[in-house]
Amino acid sequence: MFCSTALAARIEHAEAGLIAAGTEAARQRGGAAFAIPIGGGAACFAGENSPFNKVVGLGFGGAPDGAGLDAIETAFSAEGVATQVELSHLADPDIGAMLTGRGYVLVGFENVLGRPLDGTEHRVAPRGVEIRPSGDDEFETWLDVVVDGFAAPDTQGVAPHEEFPREMIAAATRDMATAGATRYVAVHDGVIAGAGSVRMADGVAQLTGAATLPAHRRHGIQTALLAARLVDAAAAACDIAVVTTAPGSKSQENVQRRGFHLLYTRAILVKPAPEPTA
Template sequence: MGGERLFCDVALAARIERAEARLTAESSDAARARRGDTIGFARPFSGGVASFAEDDSPFNKVIGLGFGGLPSTAELDEIEHAFAELGSPVQVELCQLADAGTGGFFTERGYRLESFENVLGRRLGDTDVPDGVRLSRDDELETWLSEVADAVAVADTEGLPSHEDFPRETVVNAMRDMAGVRRYLAERNGEFAGGASFRVTEGIAQFTGAATVPAHRRRGVQTALLRARLAAATEAECDVAVVTTQPGSKSHQNVQRQGFDLLYTRAILVKGTSATSSSGADSRQAS
């Protein structure tokens, strides 16, 4: 992993945040399509998106803003009202490279800092495809969702604990609704050992989650899933891969070992009842 390190300037951060906003909006829309109703929203907000997918969803948040000036008070009033009507707190995931004053704009409105999450990235190049990892077939979707949800439920104890805590059904729904992803599975000794996913948005490979079955942890499964997705992202002609992790977590350590650099941190700002959600990305990985 001795190649050129990836430096994140404001332009790259804005590009990644736009991709995250697009993922959030498309997945929020998919949740409504799955249910067959119109409850919730995914609407543009100050260059990003404000989304409510369903109760307790990781897609209930404001993300991607802060790269085109501050929102107006009237705009924020409208967003807060929309979340309040659905009984939800407002959770803002704010990139540290956003416009100066964005954080203060929200804290002056009563938002509190609840946690942080790290966004890491790396350039793409030749990566071998490890044995035992393959694309999950369409007819394996229910098995993949069930196995990964069960693995996510058993949190890894190394590193800082996650601030997230989702019901199993919510995890399954969120993974099912995640728009445009490619799903991978890893096998050991003929058993399902782990699952992971990623999607491509305008040349960015977004690693959108991974989990290892507890019985197969510390056996290189997460590393194999990472390398398989890196190879696929290179084949898809992406120029950068990104992943979101809990700071100090085993997942954070694993992706750094695979050449990912820390690009920036997001501050999680919340107004209302304490939130349980985050990006829905690899921050919920279980090693």
């Protein structure tokens, strides 16, 4: 699958929308939060140690000027956190040089993979497994399953450059659901054994996490969860599904086995917050 700069712009716009919406959900819960538009993307802060604390979607709406970067760096510094930019390698090439010239340091990468949705998707029904939308009455169970999955990190491939406390993963997952992600559960032998979600925006289906409880693994639950989300996304007129993984990870290997292609890579660049003055 070929990824043009136009397709990358669509995906990055959807990503910025997701993180900004999740940040707004965090703000509505009463926490300190901001989402500042910049360079076609957004600079977001959703509380200390939040996975949403970053600049996303940058570089597809023109390169930011120095004043714009000054403003977001000041906003992050006021919260005592570094400014982290996730920059697609298909974005405006001048931005990387601009950031490194301002003291940003490359700390890692993440891969964006996708597959077209063309109506050939079909559901998968392993024995004893049922995939269904998740109701509000079981939200906490859904949340626990997803968070438990994130608590068991992928050990294959490149190690992530940061880790998050369990409570912040739970808060971000809750906010992502509030931001419009459709929730699913997998029932295996009568109990909820897996969970996942998808957010659909502008024809892009963003796979926003899935997990299976250890006791129920190797029964085809992840495959069935993925298939259900792809079928429903295609029915909702999405033409592409995307997922973000760590480079060389088991997650990347699994989705590539299921028809996803590597579209582009995001460089993760960080500028530390200034040390507080005495």
